[in-house]
Amino acid sequence: MNSDQAKSGYTFTAESLRKKFRFSEFFAEKLITSVAFLSIAVIILIFFFVFRESLPAFKHRPKGTTEENRVSAGNKPESYGSNESAEALQKPETYTGAEPAAAVNKPETYGEVKDTSVSADEVNPDAKFRTSESPDSEGSLSSLFSNEWFPVSENPRYGLIPLFVGTLKVTLIAMLFAAPIAILAALFSSAFAPAWLREWIKPAIELLAGFPSVVIGFFALMVMATFFQNVFGYETRLNSFVGGAAMALAAIPIIFTITEDALTAVPRTYTEASLALGASKWQTAVFVILPAATPGIFAAVLLGIGRVFGETMIALMATGNAALSSLNPFESVRTLAATIGAEMAEVVFGDMHYGVLFLIGSILFIFNFTLNALAEFYVKVRLVRKIQGRGA
């Protein structure tokens, strides 16, 4: 049979059509797959690490040890090296997580670090007034729900509520500024601007996305704070309003870019159909293009929220960093991210404060996950159905 084929000059022979092993393609495919899995694995590992480090916050520790180490927290981090009483401290590599069991199971060993410095008050002036309170119930889980964030007081309290209030307040203010401005700008750019102008606007705003947040923070600190104070006449110069407005500057380019892409991706046939029905340009943009782009716009706003929620530098520089849980936008606030940013470098490794900071990290993590999940499963389905009809 085979020889017949060869003789008669067929082109469809088993020989010419034999399966080939394409090594480079096989290799490239495996490489891409492993890179993808690696990145997922890294994210999972980070989350695992952050969450594990936050576990000490849930543990009741013997009193005395928990209280004393608080004092050392902010002031002499270098004392890690000189106090060699604890076994973990003799092995600096435990910081890298090489011996996680030690960190989780024996956090109390770190507590034996004794520092004579009492200048913790500089870090939190309020501590002066709280020096002699009963130590029990402090430093425990219950204080997480209190209204006071005094992590380096002699009598530390880790109330997360003011941090939550502050973060949500700043996020809300930032989104109230950023979302309308960015969406309207995107609508203008995609539906009304002449082509030459659009070619300028889009890259210009996208360039803003690469602006270092420390520069925005600086600008807010020096310029915006003064300007808003002159306009509104509030007392505290740095507050959630200034911080929110500054973070809006960081969020606008993100929301703008994605919204603009979503609006541009709306098929041209929609525009034509609407105009042919006698709709004006404005009616077409608002009643046809905008609703058709809802999922994209929603994703844009979510990304903006994620950006603001996790923004650290602007929060540190422009919000005043006082952990107050007031609803007044012109009061100083301390955000979750700024708290980590400000305190993590000065905290005692493995201690309650350390654990709480990591807990905050986990919360930021979980919040973003929840936000995205919410968007995916609830809002996308419900909102899109409402605007675009069932089964869209």
Added chain:
Amino acid sequence: MKEAKIVTRDLTLHYGLKMALNSINLHIPEKEVTAFIGPSGCGKSTFLRCLNRMNDLIPSVHIKGEILIDGLDIYQKKIDVVNLRKKIGMVFQKSNPFAKSIFENVAYGPKINGISDKKKLTEIVESSLKNAAIWDEVKDRMHDSALGLSGGQQQRLCIARTLAVEPEIILMDEPASALDPISTGKIEELIFELKKKYTIVIVTHNMQQAARVSDHTAFFYLGELIEFGKTRKIFTAPDIKQTEEYITGRFG
């Protein structure tokens, strides 16, 4: 021939430097169906889009000459394009319902014209869908997405959407070219019904379709109007040889 609804005088159109229509003179009669035939790129769609000034959207287009509808030049400076398009409906080659529910699709036109009364809107939507012969298929799913309909249903929905604005003229740009024969048949029946009330201009690649639905036929070639006349005459005894060759399939 009935009275002409649309008259064009020396209509010439350029895309940039390229001439797409050369001095078209045409009388489109009222409440009849006029079909434009011709090979791809001959300018028939471009001409159709001149009639409701959709070409205004393309910056490089320059138009000379006149288009008179009921004797009024629609390219005058004083004409409001938005109001003009309310009187001239258009159905596109590719069905393009909005990403909204079926009801909202049809109600969109009346809504932007300021009708907000729910009862009135429902009436308009129902009668438009009935006139577009799609009511029975969608009456139980008015609030489902229009994108879930089949291609033929979507196209009839687009026709219903056009009817809801109560135009006088309906322009159809190859309305059935992407549809199967059954859906095409339904659209053709629909056109036959609609011409009692509306002046219809249809661009088609399908010669049989032109022969079936139209009263008058215009043959375009390379931006020129070659021949215009009663459909029966164009398809049986055209005056010009080019027309005959195109219709019998010898070129184009």
